[in-house]
Amino acid sequence: MATYRIRHCEQLSGEVSIHASKNAVLPILCAGLLTSEPITIEKVPLLTDVETLVDILTECGVHTSKHQDALILWSDEPRSPVSENLLSRMRASVLVMGPLLARTGYARVALPGGCAIGQRPIDLHIKGMQALGAEAQLTPGSVTLQGELKGGNVYLDFPSVGATENIILAAVLAKGTTRIENAAKEPEIVDLCAFLTEMGAKISGSGTGTILIEGQRQLHGCIYKPIPDRIEAGTILCAAAMTEGSVLLRGVRPDHMRAVLFKLVESGVKLKETGAGLRLSGKASQPIQVRTLAYPGFPTDMQAPMMALALKLRGTSVFLETIFENRFMHAREMARLGASIRIEDRIALVNGGHVLAGSTVSSTDLRGGAAMILAGLAAEGETVLKDPDGHIARGYEDLPGMLRTLGADVTMDEWDSADANG
Ligand code: UD1
Secondary structure, eight states, rough: OOOEEEEEEEEEEEEEEEEBHHHHHHHHGGGGGGGGEEEEEOOOOOHHHHHHHHHHHTTTTTTEEEEEEEEEEEEEOOOOOOOOOHTTGGGGGGGGGGHHHHOOOOOOOOOOOOOSSSOOOHHHHHHHHTTTTOOOEEEEEEEEEESBBOOEEOOOSSSHHHHHHHHHHHTTBBEEEEEESOOOOOHHHHHHHHHHHTTTTEOOTSSSSSSEOOOOOOOEEEOOOOOHHHHHHHHHHHHHHHHHEEEEEOOOGGGGOHHHHHHHHHHHHTHHHHHEEEEEEOOSSSSSSSEBBBBSSSGGGHHHHHHHHHTTEEEEEEEEOOSSSTTOOOHHHHHHOOOEEETTEEEEEEEEOOOBBEEEEEOSSSSHHHHHHHHHHHHHEEEEEEEEOOOOHHHHSSSHHHHHHHTEEEEEEOOHHHHHOO
């Protein structure tokens, strides 16, 4: 689907604006299933994951229309999606389950797909729906849930982002009060709750481990602008830290990305928050230790871009991945450029500071693909990155364009998969 060409880069400088957060927008769009009144979501990023979700929502009976960069959604008679192919393309498709069940008393969804970074079960989502009174029937490849939802107590064995969102999206229309314990605390959860509150939902405790939701008979339309993308911002900062220069990010929320900012400072760059945005200057040089954790810990989505930065840091950087069990696939591709990385189960030891040489590499998953663009900036000569599954465009709106704005030489050619076969 796409080939990226990346040339070695010594310096990035200038300004870029950060787009709205993919992971905030996706659950918010699913709220189109909750009301017959239009919800208007402003500044929706141009991502293939958004396109896929809109196709899924359309199958679910959601009406959508575009007005400049806003997306307007509403649904009179929502229904379960039928196309397993669409659902299997992205993990977030499972988020239609909660709102569908709450609004119609029935949801049948195919088991979701997405990046192959781990097993990614949905047991916690289902457990949550059962705690709200739904009956679940699992068949190979799909799950059917039915029942009139009532408020209930849910304890999540792990603070899953998706399960917390799905349960919130169901509980806002359930009869009575729902309490979620060990809920995820990510900024995207807080944003979803702020948005649902605009729709008339009654939610307290978002951003903490205990969320209380008082179900309402119905919700109404609203206009909402989601938070900026902390992962896109972090990816650009890692690219800037690999090079000498001074980069200003506009429209960021530094308070959403403290763990990443601390690691960047530990690596030796300077960060300054000003009225205009967040400025990074200097060049990283010190190796780092990174342990991925649920928020406010270091985000697993930033592990791969941070590993690309570690390729430039003289000495051994250590990465411990605790969230997903198969999230070091990019390390193999980095090795093709000459990187020295040893993987031991969930630990990666990156021996950085070596000269890398451009080569042909592959995009293994969304964040791993973005990390390979960054690795290409570090490598001498030209790196050709093949992304046949279009991973990068799923979650970054024009990453090459953003990097070009800062002075990098990165281009993308789209090609038809039929060409590859022919
Ligand atoms: C979301 C983000 C993804 C990010 C991840 C962790 C979206 C669209 N995606 O994914 O970018 O990497 O959070 O911050 O917002 N788990 C279970 N059972 C479940 C659900 C999850 O065991 O029912 C496990 C998963 O396998 C994984 C861990 O919990 O090991 C975290 O997953 P979760 O927080 O649910 O991630 P997602 O919502 O899929």
